[in-house]
Amino acid sequence: MIKIALDLTDRSIILHTMNAEHDTRTRILSTARELFHGRSYADVGIKEICDLAKVQKGSFYHFFPSKQDLAMAVIDDMADDWAHGFVAEAFDQNLPPLERLDYMIDAAYYWQKAAKDIDGRMPGCLFGNLALEISTRDDVLRAKLNAVFDKASKRFHEALDQAVELGEIPPLDSEATAAAMLAFLEGIILLAKTRNNPEVIRDLGPAIKTLRIELAHPN
Amino acid sequence: MIKIALDLTDRSIILHTMNAEHDTRTRILSTARELFHGRSYADVGIKEICDLAKVQKGSFYHFFPSKQDLAMAVIDDMADDWAHGFVAEAFDQNLPPLERLDYMIDAAYYWQKAAKDIDGRMPGCLFGNLALEISTRDDVLRAKLNAVFDKASKRFHEALDQAVELGEIPPLDSEATAAAMLAFLEGIILLAKTRNNPEVIRDLGPAIKTLRIELAHPN
DNA sequence: CTTCACGTTGACCGACCGGTCATCTATGAA
DNA sequence: TTCATAGATGACCGGTCGGTCAACGTGAAG
Structure with missing residues (x-):
């Protein structure tokens, strides 16, 4: 009652x-x-x-209650928009698994390009930016960013597993490779932001499909 | 006189x-x-x-004269130490080109691990940290960081060209692939820092050798 | 012995930082 | 009508920010 x-x-x-x-x-x-x-x-x-x-x-x-709480809310907010936005699109289950990778790179490129066209500067990835700035100072925020990355990594993982299942690629350590792909994505955004040139994403992005980590025990 | x-x-x-x-x-x-x-x-x-x-x-x-000038000097200082330190070692001309990549990953791993063992936190890459933090706010510093990345990229480029020349790998767009490798390196350091776990570098690092960007006009 | 430049000292500046608080208003419930 | 609560307001807090400055110490050159 x-x-x-x-x-x-x-x-x-x-x-x-x-x-x-x-x-x-x-x-x-x-x-x-x-x-x-x-x-x-x-x-x-x-x-x-x-x-x-x-x-x-x-x-x-x-x-x-505090600036830190605001940051938490901002991360949550962005992660939501992100998950329901182009991440959901890029990792659409109807797309062939490997095409999702291209789609993801494309989405990142167009997003950054649009942002730069508006105010002349490439903002990069909010999560990556925050991660490097505050993960040595705030374990709570670091954990939250970690969770966001984990979730993103899972999308890659899923796509890789499906690609293997469909025989599009040989078996591999899909979890580790997924993490490597996420790292690569963050890395090219970092480099593109440093050059203030979104084309870097387009130029280097396709290499994401060549990343590969073998299974530890392929017996 | x-x-x-x-x-x-x-x-x-x-x-x-x-x-x-x-x-x-x-x-x-x-x-x-x-x-x-x-x-x-x-x-x-x-x-x-x-x-x-x-x-x-x-x-x-x-x-x-200012905090910005200090940052410039810090970047120069670190870039010098870096170039004459483990980068010089890793990209030793006497090492087989592809081994230099492993050496580089190893060096990054041990460096970050040592730092974490000392004070419990992974500092990541100073250049990457600064790049994401201030490259939207200070074009002078951004340009300086850009130059540092360019120089690092050249080492990868050189190693790749030599590997091709020695027939260790098929021809490829060595300049773009070099940039992709640098991006990947920065990316795994970013991810490792976010997880506060240097092992990420060790786990994902070896995939750097699988990165590959084809020549645009291979005719 | 004077001069001059380098380096040092620490008080000082206005602006801004994240954060607090007493007070007021608006609104729905009883 | 009364009461409780959510929200809005803006003055205010101690502390810190990047940066300035006049004064002083020191040691080599002339």
Whole structure:
């Protein structure tokens, strides 16, 4: 009974305050995400986020207890969009497994290219950026980024297993190879960002299909 | 005559003040390098560098006009050590070309492992860290990091060309493949740092030899 | 003995950092 | 009408940021 009452209360609150709360929180989240992605975690201050999101500082701390919590939410938010966005497309089960790799590279390329066309700079991968910047300082955020990478790695793993099953490629250590592919993807985005040239992704990306780690015990 | 006089003056200054000037500047440089590498550019303040290096803030600004100039010097310093250190070893001309790749991966692994054994955290690659953190904000530093990557890429390029010449591998686009290998190296270091586990380098590293980009016009 | 430049010292600057808080408003429930 | 709660407001906090500066010590050159 208590539970039902609570549920009803919660629901009505959600329904009635969605526009207000949801909007403010969402505005903070998307602004922070954009700024973190385009610059860096440490370089973006809460004041700047609040100004751009047209939110008062006190309001910010009503929704996020700390900057770290904001970062967590940003990662979750981006991971969701990512998973339901071009990752879901690229790793579409209807596509032949190996084509998914090409699709992934293409998606990364067009994304970065579009971003650069807009403001002249390649933002790179938000996860990679954050990982290198804060994983030595914040184990909680590092663990979260780790989980995101693990999830991405699983997509590669799945595709590789299916490719093997279909006889498109010889058997291999699909888990390790999947991780290697993810690493390669992050690496070419890193290099492309350093050169500020999205074409690097296009030029080097196709090599992802040549990556291969043999099974440890192929007996 | 003037030139000779100046040269003599300079030399005497260098000789006499080496201990004082050189020592202070070097202390700042190596402290900054260590801190930047272990944390991040934005997260390390000049005050902290000065305290650890036992240098007064005014002295710091006597040697480095700004934090950006310090970063430039740090990159140069690290690039030098790097080029004359294990990169020179790994890409030893006496080693068979393909073995140099294994050597490079090994060196990266042991380096990161040693660092982690000391303070529990994998610092990753200073260049990669800085590249992702500041290349959207500082084109001068980005260009410098770019040059470092280019130089590293040339080592791979050279090794690949020699491997082709020796008939160890079929002809390929050695320049693009070299860049892909560098990207892969940075990528596995990124992933290893995120997992805080140097073994990732060891596990995925050997796949670097499987990377391959075909010649565009193999006619 | 003077001059001059290098290096050093530490106080100081305004701006900004992440974060707090008392206060007010809006809204739905009882 | 009263009450509780979510949310908004903006002043405020101590601390730190990158950077400046006038004063001083030192040692070699003239």
